[in-house]
Amino acid sequence: xxxxxxDHLKEGFQIIxxxxxxxxxxxxxxxxxRFKREELIGRKMVDVYPGIExxxxxxxxxxxxxxxxxxxxxxxxxxxxxxxxxxxLRVQPYDDGLIILSIDITSRKNNEVLRSGYxxxxxxxxxxxxxxxxxxxxxxxxIKGYAESGELSREDLLKLCxxxxxSILDLDHVTRNLTxxxxxxxxxxxxxx
Amino acid sequence: MNILLVDDDxxxxxxxxxxxxxxxxxxxxxxxDNGAKALKLIRKLKSNQNSIxxxxxxxxxxxxxxxxxxxxxxxxxxxxxxxEIFVAMLSSSVDPTDKxxxxxxxxxxxxxxxxxxxxxxFTTLHKVRNKQNVQKI
Numbered sequence: 001x002x003x004x005x006x007d008h009l010k011e012g013f014q015i016i017x018x019x020x021x022x023x024x025x026x027x028x029x030x031x032x033x034r035f036k037r038e039e040l041i042g043r044k045m046v047d048v049y050p051g052i053e054x055x056x057x058x059x060x061x062x063x064x065x066x067x068x069x070x071x072x073x074x075x076x077x078x079x080x081x082x083x084x085x086x087x088x089l090r091v092q093p094y095d096d097g098l099i100i101l102s103i104d105i106t107s108r109k110n111n112e113v114l115r116s117g118y119x120x121x122x123x124x125x126x127x128x129x130x131x132x133x134x135x136x137x138x139x140x141x142x143i144k145g146y147a148e149s150g151e152l153s154r155e156d157l158l159k160l161c162x163x164x165x166x167s168i169l170d171l172d173h174v175t176r177n178l179t180x181x182x183x184x185x186x187x188x189x190x191x192x193x
Numbered sequence: 194m195n196i197l198l199v200d201d202d203x204x205x206x207x208x209x210x211x212x213x214x215x216x217x218x219x220x221x222x223x224x225x226d227n228g229a230k231a232l233k234l235i236r237k238l239k240s241n242q243n244s245i246x247x248x249x250x251x252x253x254x255x256x257x258x259x260x261x262x263x264x265x266x267x268x269x270x271x272x273x274x275x276x277e278i279f280v281a282m283l284s285s286s287v288d289p290t291d292k293x294x295x296x297x298x299x300x301x302x303x304x305x306x307x308x309x310x311x312x313x314x315f316t317t318l319h320k321v322r323n324k325q326n327v328q329k330i
Binding site: 167 | 209
């Protein structure tokens, strides 16, 4: 195979032999591997990354190798020093081995996690607004509606004032709470930026 | 017509009770401050067809047993008159998911956004009467 084209692809390109040795790695894979090319070529995957044989990713690779099958999947790879990066992997059978194409998708995955976190925060704020803030507001509207709908006894008037007073205090409390929660979300967003 | 008001908020219970009594269409008004008490009341009344509430005005957000938990238990309850009990959700929530979730229950005939007023109540009553007429046919 002529590797002139694959050598400089942005996408990682590697060929693994049937006995799990690195046969070819383009520049991108070498960068992803955090090793030098000469430290990888001819060595077995399990020797370079001890414990890799116990991972879900290796299970898929084994399945592809044994059955000459293709597979596409996303995998979070943990390096020996604990660093974790996400890769989108495309595996294809090649002769008796495998071709593995890889793209670093860590940034996209982190954004997905962040976005999901924001959506959860937003849902929680919607729930809070919808139930806790609307509650005293609708009660005040209810008082207004009831007061306008007919004559009020002195007893009614006292009770309405009591409810109104409680609603105003509740509203004060929940709006302060809401502001605090929104400031927390803002602080989290700024910490990420 | 007998009506059951289920809301944990004493202020709303006062306002809604007064409003409903003012409308002059109620024979008996029951008020419970949580879903569990409301279920207990229905169990207690179920032997007497005439005293069973025909409309339940049900709040969603309540401690211990919320409105949806109440509806789940009501569905499971062994009650002959179940199809003659209509539930109108009565909530401060303007979250459309609450409304969608409510209408998934067969007993729910209306979703009233608080505050309750005469117009909203009569709309619900109209829906109940229409449904009762269909049931008679």
